[in-house]
Amino acid sequence: MRSFRLLTILVLAVAGGVALLQSCRKSEFRPTGTPLPFAVPQGFPQPAYDFTNYPLTAEAVDLGRRLFYEGALSKDSNFACSSCHMPNAAFTTFDHDRSHGYNHAHTLRNAPALANLAWYTNYFHDGQYDGLESVVRRHITHPNEMGENFPEVQARLSADTAYVRRFRAAYGFIGISDVTITNALRQFLLSMVSADSKWDRVQRGEATLTATEAAGEQVFAAKCASCHSGPLFTDFSYRNTGLEVDPALNDYGRMRVTGRSADSLKFRVPSLRNLNLSAYYGHDGRFSAMRTMVRHYRDDIHLSPSLDPLLLNGISLTTAEEDEVVRFLQTLTDSAYTRNPKYLPN
Secondary structure (H helix, E strand, O other): OHHHHHHHHHHHHHHHHHHHHHHHHHOOOOOOOOEEOOOOOOOOOOOOOOOOOOOEEHHHHHHHHHHHOOHHHOOOOOOOHHHOOEHHHOOEOOOOOOOEOHHHOEOOOOOOOOOOHHHOOOEOOOOOEOOHHHHHHHHHHOOOOOOOOHHHHHHHHHOOHHHHHHHHHHHHHHOOOHHHHHHHHHHHHHHOOOOOOHHHHHHOOOOOOOHHHHHHHHHHHHHOOOOOOOOOOOOOOEEEOOOOOOOOOOOOEOHHHHOOHHHOOEEEOOOOOOHHHOOOEOOOOOEOOHHHHHHHHHHOOOOOOOEOHHHOOOOOOOHHHHHHHHHHHHOOOOHHHHOOHHHOOO
């Protein structure tokens, strides 16, 4: 009788776990563990992500950090998330236009620098994903990126007793699954906040811009801030900024998502934070230097029906203004962010 009761309890527990896991696929997933407060930096707006109902936990964030640097998520175990999002390059690909993936493949686009993702409501240069779990799934399974499937990833991680313990600590009896893998990575990505550049310190009254940097800030405010606005230096809109389509890539941006010709060649206005660390620039990495990118807006606007009206005549910049605005953009570099042990491997 006792063994029958134990078997019944076990069956009910497994069934409950399956039911919970299935419900997690349909709604926001909440890990167990120790709540980890999310501090909104001074001067920042409230994040788009709902931390009140779906808080971070210390165990899940730490697990996600480990998974971010884990090659076992890829088919040949050589491509971790950090292969394309490198800390020394503000979590983009160092000194490359587009990233390398499994089997010597190249990605379609330049990997965006990662920071302050809690303020985003959708992701990718064209905004095709509404949630970070979908982004993670895409990267793990795409043949040109990590090229793997979740059953194989789960099998590798399940063979590692340290991962088994960490998943149990973060997610209880659910353990290692596609849901918990993607959730842990989401938790880590949401925890990544960059808010300690020289510009931030100036806003807090802890530093002062040089005369050249201050002049560049004035140029920026007059000629760039309508799109690169606020402390996040983006309005999150999608705009055609006068880039000709690369015929080898045939990438028409937002139109790939909406199917609307009015969205042709529109890409998300990127944040300019950590710009000095994150070359190459542009959705396809066509600009190898910050100054080259700035000069595009002055000299090389390509006219097309969906071109942003603000750029019909380009952006007028003198040589002195170009120097000044570049110096200002360099003040947006948060070197402490790229060295923060919370975001680095052990």
